[in-house]
Amino acid sequence: MAGSNKINITPPRWLLAELTYACPLQCPYCSNPIDYTKHQSELDTDDWKRVLTQARKMGAVQLGFSGGEPLTRKDLPELVKHARDLGYYSNLITSGYGLTEEKIVQLKEAGLDHIQVSIQASSQELNDHIAGTASFEHKKEVAHLVKKHGYPMVLCVVIHRENIHQMPQILEMAEGLGADYLELANTQYYGWAHANRDLLLPTKEQFEQAEQIAQAFKEKVTGKMKIYYVVPDFYEDRPKACMNGWGTTFLTIAPDGVALPCHSARDLPGLDCPNVKDYSIEQIWNESKAFNFFRGFEWMKEPCSSCDEKEKDFGGCRCQAYLLSNDMYAADPVCSKSPNHHVIQEAIDSAKASALADNEKPLIFRNSKNSRLLS
Amino acid sequence: MSINPDQTIKFSPMHRLQWEEVQQKDVILYPEGMVELNQSSAEILKLCDGSRKLAQIVSDLEQKFATTGLVNDITAFLEVALKNGWIQQN
Numbered sequence: 001m002a003g004s005n006k007i008n009i010t011p012p013r014w015l016l017a018e019l020t021y022a023c024p025l026q027c028p029y030c031s032n033p034i035d036y037t038k039h040q041s042e043l044d045t046d047d048w049k050r051v052l053t054q055a056r057k058m059g060a061v062q063l064g065f066s067g068g069e070p071l072t073r074k075d076l077p078e079l080v081k082h083a084r085d086l087g088y089y090s091n092l093i094t095s096g097y098g099l100t101e102e103k104i105v106q107l108k109e110a111g112l113d114h115i116q117v118s119i120q121a122s123s124q125e126l127n128d129h130i131a132g133t134a135s136f137e138h139k140k141e142v143a144h145l146v147k148k149h150g151y152p153m154v155l156c157v158v159i160h161r162e163n164i165h166q167m168p169q170i171l172e173m174a175e176g177l178g179a180d181y182l183e184l185a186n187t188q189y190y191g192w193a194h195a196n197r198d199l200l201l202p203t204k205e206q207f208e209q210a211e212q213i214a215q216a217f218k219e220k221v222t223g224k225m226k227i228y229y230v231v232p233d234f235y236e237d238r239p240k241a242c243m244n245g246w247g248t249t250f251l252t253i254a255p256d257g258v259a260l261p262c263h264s265a266r267d268l269p270g271l272d273c274p275n276v277k278d279y280s281i282e283q284i285w286n287e288s289k290a291f292n293f294f295r296g297f298e299w300m301k302e303p304c305s306s307c308d309e310k311e312k313d314f315g316g317c318r319c320q321a322y323l324l325s326n327d328m329y330a331a332d333p334v335c336s337k338s339p340n341h342h343v344i345q346e347a348i349d350s351a352k353a354s355a356l357a358d359n360e361k362p363l364i365f366r367n368s369k370n371s372r373l374l375s
Numbered sequence: 376m377s378i379n380p381d382q383t384i385k386f387s388p389m390h391r392l393q394w395e396e397v398q399q400k401d402v403i404l405y406p407e408g409m410v411e412l413n414q415s416s417a418e419i420l421k422l423c424d425g426s427r428k429l430a431q432i433v434s435d436l437e438q439k440f441a442t443t444g445l446v447n448d449i450t451a452f453l454e455v456a457l458k459n460g461w462i463q464q465n
Binding site (some may be wrong): 011013058059061062064087089091113114116150152154180181223226 | 388393
């Protein structure tokens with residue numbers, strides 16, 4: 001498994017800097033860990049600058065400033081400036097909450113390349129309900145300002161059962177706002193989304209209908225707006241090539257400095273994910289137990305180890321295998337060859353039953369109170 | 376989409392063209408993505424600075440590499456570049 005010398009280690013290309021877990025929004029599908037309140041400490045400015053410098057030296061070039069809400073960090077412009085000086089392409093992944101025109105200009109001057117604004121729905125009522133915060137009108141204003149100041153504008157909408165029926169309106173909204181890119185991200189069921197799965201997972205018919213509408217629109221706006229469609233893996237026969245292969249491309253640094261091969265890896269047992277306060281990025285990437293754990297193919301079990309598609313999808317997602325089959329070495333249950341594939345159909349059936357029930361339980365919103373209750 | 380020979384060509388301000396030392400390659404960077412370029416593609420794009428038209432780009436490159444007959448290859452690549460939004464005209 002770990003540490004085989006035969007494995008060719010490629011340098012990181014993508015650095016996701018999760019600057020903070022603090023966020024004014026409460027989206028019930030948040031990708032932060034459910035127990036984020038247990039990891040409240042944050043790296044300081046010098047730590048982040050060192051991380052950026054070391055990762056850039058190794059070859060990382062795409063940089064995402066994420067969170068939580070990265071705008072809550074006062075040193076964001078300073079970090080953006082440092083990233084620009086190093087030659088990163090910097091992406092700010094934000095809810096737009098608290099983003100003013102003054103800040104947009106300041107970040108542009110510091111060298112920020114692009115701003116991705118999330119919108120939760122195409123109507124104010126639903127957006128503000130899902131976000132748990134009145135934010136719809138401001139988000140639209142931010143989208144205009146991002147365009148006005150010459151950034152490529154990316155709108156990100158996470159798709160789930162509460163908003164999937166709005167697909168035509170979401171597409172129109174994106175076009176109306178002049179988005180250069182629209183990311184339609186079907187919810188991935190980890191963490192908070194896993195806890196809310198019965199309420200968020202749409203039916204296959206809903207998925208197919210929404211996808212059809214999005215594909216037709218894609219053709220209509222060719223040359224004007226690019227649409228990235230993140231597939232819903234519960235309705236696929238084969239798993240996603242998660243993170244482009246473990247420890248090959250992506251490096252995530254959590255707010256407290258823990259280095260992760262993917263942003264959910266914190267939930268896997270026994271990885272001993274290293275902290276950037278103790279090790280350099282080079283040591284972490286090349287030598288750490290965590291980053292070598294699922295490199296290559298030797299860790300695989302059947303049906304993956306003899307599968308002729310293993311070099312295409314790497315057995316799928318380790319976190320999903322662990323979450324759904326309690327075995328992080330198993331094939332991702334999304335794969336129809338997996339002996340645990342039935343859990344996917346059970347999840348789909350359970351969500352459908354919940355949708356038809358008279359008294360649907362409420363969504364669990366992502367906030368500190370719920371984090372403490374659930375962890 | 377085809378290249379208009381009467382208009383100048385410029386690299387898109389929504390993308391960034393940059394040399395990557397670790398990869399020993401020029402790359403195009405854009406929101407959450409990257410395209411690795413071979414040397415000839417990079418040479419073509421570097422001349423898309425808003426001052427040259429197609430014919431000039433072709434003659435500059437033919438001169439630089441002491442060759443002829445590049446017009447079809449360069450035009451084909453620029454059409455791909457235009458379709459991908461890497462370059463703009465007018």
